[in-house]
Amino acid sequence: MTSRPDRSTALAHLHAEIVRRNPAEHEFHQAAREVLDSLGPALAARSEYRDPGLVERLIEPERQIIFRVPWQDDQGCVHVNRGFRIEYNSALGPYKGGLRFHPSVNLGIIKFLGFEQVFKNALTGLGIGGGKGGSDFDPQGRSDAEVMRFCQSFMTELYRHIGEYTDVPAGDIGVGSREIGYLFGQYRRITNRWEGGVLTGKRAGWGGSLIRPEATGYGNVLFAEAMLHERGEDLEGQTAVVSGSGNVALYTIQKLIALGANPVTCSDSSGYVVDEKGIDLELLCQIKEVERGRVSTYAERRGSSARFVPGGRVWEVPADLALPSATQNELDEDAAATLIRNGVKAVSEGANMPTTPKAVQLLQQAGVAFGPGKAANAGGVAVSALEMTQNASRTTWKADQVENELARIMTDIHNTCAETAERYGSPGDYVTGANIAGFERVADAVLAQGVI
The missing domain is CATH 3.40.50.720 (NAD(P)-binding Rossmann-like Domain)
Structure with a gap:
């Protein structure tokens, strides 16, 4: 891979290391490079950001969890899928990000999604870290009973890694309110706790937020x-x-x-x-x-x-x-x-x-x-964080209150991206604005908390 002329030697070396240490994870390489290519102006302006160890800590996930998921179909045949949870960065709050159930899921895709999630969540300003997870299970064409058995098996391993102050999964492709319901039920069964804030995307009536699906x-x-x-x-x-x-x-x-x-x-x-x-x-x-x-x-x-x-x-x-x-x-x-x-x-x-x-x-x-998606599609995780707030206070907000908060957050994200791009000499460049604004918020927290 070639370096852009304006990319620092340190960042070029770091990207080469990312490719070397994470072979065949093409989507992750792409996501990392897109952020690294934006950081030059921020590193030039602030000396504390120039230590390659800072950026390296943001690139490397804090924790990578891979596990098998055995389950039985309606004909009694046993299948084994692979489950993932990448707990990427918790400097700003508990890991937060969806679960994807799709045949294309592999480690590289989950890492790219988790990396994007770190900056997306930072842009919301809501005190949530970044993570992602899922499985190569395909719910398409499966019965409700098969999906339930898979979700129960998946949660039987995942439950030990999550919690409302640790890691809060949500839905993504292939994981809607049906799957969240089965996952939550199994979590409740195993832990004997009603911990509403452990999963978001729940249905209204048992801990979900209005406007979350939308x-x-x-x-x-x-x-x-x-x-x-x-x-x-x-x-x-x-x-x-x-x-x-x-x-x-x-x-x-x-x-x-x-x-x-x-x-x-x-x-x-x-x-x-x-x-x-x-x-x-x-x-x-x-x-x-x-x-x-x-x-x-x-x-x-x-x-x-x-x-x-x-x-x-x-x-x-x-x-x-x-x-x-x-x-x-x-x-x-x-x-x-x-x-x-x-x-x-x-x-x-x-x-x-x-x-x-x-x-x-x-x-x-x-x-x-x-x-860019880390700014434009941040509304989902923003309302997930609002769902966590409602769960913590055991209240349910009206739809217009949630929607007004969503509109405010999206306006703030847009303005933050636009203002950051302007500040660093790239007016109208929302990619640069989103990457640097997200990076600044996470990097400042990482620096403040020491080498961990």
Whole structure:
């Protein structure tokens, strides 16, 4: 790997060490390099940050836990999956981050997600550290009983590593309120404690927060709106392309509609739907959340305004806004070039690292406002932290109180990123702003707490 000319020798050496010590973990290498490439101005301005040992402590996880997860399917066959929990950094608070159940999960992906989570959580200002976990288990097509048995087996190992003052997991891809319920039940059974703050993403009525399911999608749209406001525009009348059809995508679409924009796409692994009239959210939710079907079914039922494009990508559709809300590295250089040709104004990441480095560079060079995931999709973990606050005080906030807090937090994150980028000579560069602002908050806490 080559170094950028403006990267310090120490950081270049550190990145080489990351690659050497973490072989074949490509997503982790990518996430680490993206942050390291932003830090030069901060290291130049503050001498206390120049010790390579500081950055090395932020790169290396505090703890990496890997375990087997045996479980039995409905036919009595035993399967063995692999479970992970990366407790990355707790300088600002207990480890906080989701669990992902998906066949693609491996150590490198969980480390990249945990590393991103450290800076994302720092940007919220809510006193939470960063972590991530999951398994290569695939809940797709499994019965409720099979998912329950897997979750119980998973928690039988995980429970010894978590707690409301230690590590607080939540949901992610493949882990919704159903899975959180099974995990929480097993935790309660094993520990004989009602410790509501040990998991977030719980259902309302037994410790969950209102607006938590919506928070990541809502927050991403609010961040996109703030970027547009910086340019003297708003969301009213803007056409948007959204990738994915899971929780983040559904609530991204809902918030876009509420704020007057027109989302025209959704997708899954089979292809995408484009709806000239705008996505019918009620129909899409029925198919995805109730029937657990494919987006192709949406096109079949919607009528002549919608068509399904098998194997295609939503970035082919002309739009003012693009909100990647599916998975990592889904928006590549070719897709970015297509969006630019079609006049896109802003790209805001609802997923974690969905845009490749070359695509980010192209978008920024073209003057497109780009909201990185560690800032733009921080709404989910922000409301998770608010759920922890409600659990600690044994209260339940009304939906409008949670949503107002979410809006305030997303505005603060946007302003922090914009002001930090301006302070370090990169106005309008939200990537630099997010990376340095998150780094400063974590680094200051690490330095204050000594070499641990």
